[in-house]
Amino acid sequence: MSSELPKYMELANWIRQKIESKELGYGEKLYSENEMGRMFGISRQTVRQAIRVLEQKKMLESRQGSGTYVSYDAEPGKASFLTIGVITTYVGSYIFPNIIKGIEGVLTEKGYSMQLAFTHNKVENESRVISSMLEKGVDGLIIEPTKSGLPNPNRELYESIAQRGIPLVFINSYYPLLPLPHVSMNDFEAGMLATEYLIRAGHKRIGGIFKFDDYQGHLRYSGYINAMLKAGLGICDENVLWYATEDFSYISGDPNRISKRLEGCSAVVCYNDMIAFDLVHVLKNNGVAIPEQISVISIDNSDRADICEVPLTSVDHPKEALGKTAAHNILTLIQNPDFDATAEFDPTVVERLSVKPLESIFAD
């Protein structure tokens, strides 16, 4: 009686148990097919079917003419090279090469391998890419959230990551509703610092361009608002322009809209160097002198800030250091799930030529 399971599964389980109990260690040779057939009173074909099952699970490896060997190490850590999944929005441009370089350096040094994927800041890609990583099996995840400023449809996916006990660290941003650690710059401070820099330079009517689909945008905006209020300056909703990832070209392609929004402003805080770069280009093309007529400050201190027609004063993003910290923290988290992996970098301003001090003001 008994049974239920087919014979080949019975045998597969018997072998697996031998491996997991370490009775058969990594690299050891299994009994031959004919041998096991005799042992269990089953045909060689049935034995082969059992072996196939475990081959697919990468627990066994057959070598013609030699034998079948255990290719799985029940001991965690040793033979199997742990893999960390890394998901960012973009890759080969802007601040991302530096971030990835930081992550990669640490992971390689510690003997981990890395699986990289990209979302282009689209939620459907995020879901696809995370599923694929879970399928392949990763031992930890470093993720730059997609559209963290909007309700996240992949919440279930994130919950299933947590449930499976796979450590996760967000970089650059995080979903405010998910209680998961993040490594980022202090975006609130960054927005505040940028705004205060303009205020110290004597500017009073200061506009802003912010991204609303990333949570960094919300924080940088909050910092901007906070600095304005702290300085006793009024806020004018008309001077704040919001955009989303998909609006990018539409913004820079509509100079009138921009001019209208910045009317009366002597300076503007930009969400990042990308939008600032385009803003400068559009304004100059429309005969606006920078920084003479409008001062521009932005955030991230990327290569864009350097190669802009008017080099941009920009709040520094930690880039490679952030990547390194994220990698270190995910590794610590693997060893100690109670570790608090959140870290925020304090920003500083890198001065270039896009901000003009207003002479009419003699600030302290």
Next chain:
Amino acid sequence: MSSELPKYMELANWIRQKIESKELGYGEKLYSENEMGRMFGISRQTVRQAIRVLEQKKMLESRQGSGTYVSYDAEPGKASFLTIGVITTYVGSYIFPNIIKGIEGVLTEKGYSMQLAFTHNKVENESRVISSMLEKGVDGLIIEPTKSGLPNPNRELYESIAQRGIPLVFINSYYPLLPLPHVSMNDFEAGMLATEYLIRAGHKRIGGIFKFDDYQGHLRYSGYINAMLKAGLGICDENVLWYATEDFSYISGDPNRISKRLEGCSAVVCYNDMIAFDLVHVLKNNGVAIPEQISVISIDNSDRADICEVPLTSVDHPKEALGKTAAHNILTLIQNPDFDATAEFDPTVVERLSVKPLESIFAD
């Protein structure tokens, strides 16, 4: 006759081709096992083996009592979660972000995901990283060879890739002894072009600094030699300095060695912008004016060429275009194993300030 492949693989390929040509669409039912056995004059067991192969690749799904169905969508976007492994020497710097950006763009667009890893040009890392990728299961590989200028100890690994039928494309270089396709710039032409540029500028005694552990170094050197001989100029072995990955800092830290080697030369061809960048720095620090006393030309046209104290005239590397081509070719190779995936890009010179024409010469 013909054959080579076992019958079950022949059948598997026949079915796969039907799916990829969309003759059999997603969700459609395959012929029954007995039917195909009759069609091809093979036994049902052999048919089952073919189906198992495609089941493992997630292209088919069998349901007992019902039939076998296509579970793979050749149409981009939907079901296919194929993964391409990408292995380069470095990541976040030099020409690599652009190459990776090119690869990633194509793979993402076609609905593939990507696993990235890095070797730091060390053979032990190469073997580790390739093993890990094979373990995780990738459907294609794009690899920048490690130390392609030296005998490769991972040859068995490469043979096992070929044996498993996993398509592979090398980028940037290749192992001359392995008959596998590569996508790269034409390094011989690049070396020749750089040298001819100096010759046309009137230089006669031209030194060279080349890397010997990468095969690119051999080819660029051959191009240099070829140009010199073609122009009827003698070659002086003393004026050629060879280095390896690990020598890098040692070279730039030893100004005397360099000066001695370049004695009598009015110009030098550098293996790439990295070494040229350091060379310029060292020479200037030692009171040598560039390009007044020595002209420098290099290869790769990277950001280093731009930010060098003396902006470098450099032979352009296709970077992103190379990445795109490599990605396209690996995808074609997956569908058609007979495709010739080798491609070489013809180089051009990008002029900057590091080469001085010799007035004494009135070349044509």
Next chain:
DNA sequence: TTCAATTTGTTCGTATGTATC
């Protein structure tokens, strides 16, 4: 609901080819 045909799943037996040691 039942039944019969179809389809895949499991198991056995046998034979030959080919790689390894």
Next chain:
DNA sequence: GGATACATACGAACAAATTGA
């Protein structure tokens, strides 16, 4: 070269699930 081990291939039978009459 010979023994051993896995790889491929054929044939046959029955079990279990699905489908449609």
